[in-house]
Amino acid sequence: MKLMHTSLPEFKLKLQSAVIKQSPNKSLEIKGIENLKHAKMQSLRTGRIEFAIQEIAEDRDIEKVEVVILPRVPETMHTVIIKGVGKDGTSKKAIIESINIIHPTEEVVLADVKEVDDRRPLIGRH
């Protein structure tokens, strides 16, 4: 079986490699996708993120690279499935609902950062 390009595990490995390439003593922490189990990550941006990680990690003063992934649109709409599971493990009934979640925007993460280089495209462009 061949996995799709830029599967979630591959994405994490690529980010780790971009740090290790600079120094095996430098560490990486990815925050914000802890709940994600299955995903296809955008390939084009993965390359740019690897490139950015390398750029940050090559600085001698940097010991650790943190990659924080936030929803770009700070209000996200989610499907909620309320499922009733019986003794035998089968689901008898489900109700599907919806919920919007409001998240803080990137300013919260960037509060103490001295230099910020915003390379995001405008919303609607990849």
Place this chain on the structure above:
Amino acid sequence: MGKLTIRFMKQGTGPKQGLPINVAFIDKRDVEASGKNVDEAIQAVSKVVGGPVGINVFDMDAVTTTSDGLVVEGAIVTMAAGDLGKVHREFGILHMEEIQVTSELIKEEHLTQWKKYYEGRKLYRGPNPNKKLIPVHNVCITGKAVNNNSATEMMNAVTMEEILLPILGQLQIMKDGPIVFGLTGEVISVGIGMTVAEKYGRVFPSRQFRAGDTAHGCGEYAKTLKCDIPCIVVPKSVLAKCIIQALDADMVPWLHIGCSPAVLAVAIARGNEVAIDNITEKAKLELKSVGFDVDKLKPAKVAMNDEEIIERADEIIPGVVEPVMYDSSKIVTRMTLSI
């Protein structure tokens, strides 16, 4: 360089924990006098405040509607959220849409009040959904600061504290009048779900929940959804006047205007007709959970006159826990910024 005067309330102002974020109100006329545009004025306010701030811009010559459909003087025309001196490029500012009041719109909604009292005045409620980049709710977010539901709820997304700012309370501040600071309680939690169907509404962009229905639709849970939240509201005597004005324009509760406990209480005391047949079972259930049994409703044996209702509004209109009346000058600072 121009000068801009704003009404400012610092985070923590008010009883108990007070405001969860800073709040700044701006009169559109003061923006015009400063020589800058609204967006520039908002950026300047965020820069001066530094921390999380909700910013609302008002046109006090325009009119708006309350969630239960009362048409009132003064409207929010722009909402914003700022934090750390910034305003988010994409989600920091939203402008409300000027709604063209046509005869068709008057027929469909509760705007007979506009025709009777405010004809010719501009009408604003929420934004036009078609002008949004992404179909988020009527919300602005920058950093920790959240300004929600077309500027009637402000929150700190990190501490997760909130203040409810119904439009009438905000307008009192803009008029330098007295306000009531308190906790919402179960009655307001139910009441704010009793909306009217509107085009470009403050909460819903299209006609979703008509008079007599409830936007909550969750039975006994409705009274818990937004209870125990700090709020700044209008004194009940002023609210009574607004409700009486709507009833005088032949607005029938649950047919033309929403069935909030406040509207219902004034209508019963006054002996006004209430469209009981138009109420949904869901709305009945929610009203019953806060002590209004629609099936046992009876008009007052002796109708009260308007003066008496206004004078006794605090006993007639339910809602707001631990209310404290303030002269708004006690909690609002007038600040002049150089922009």
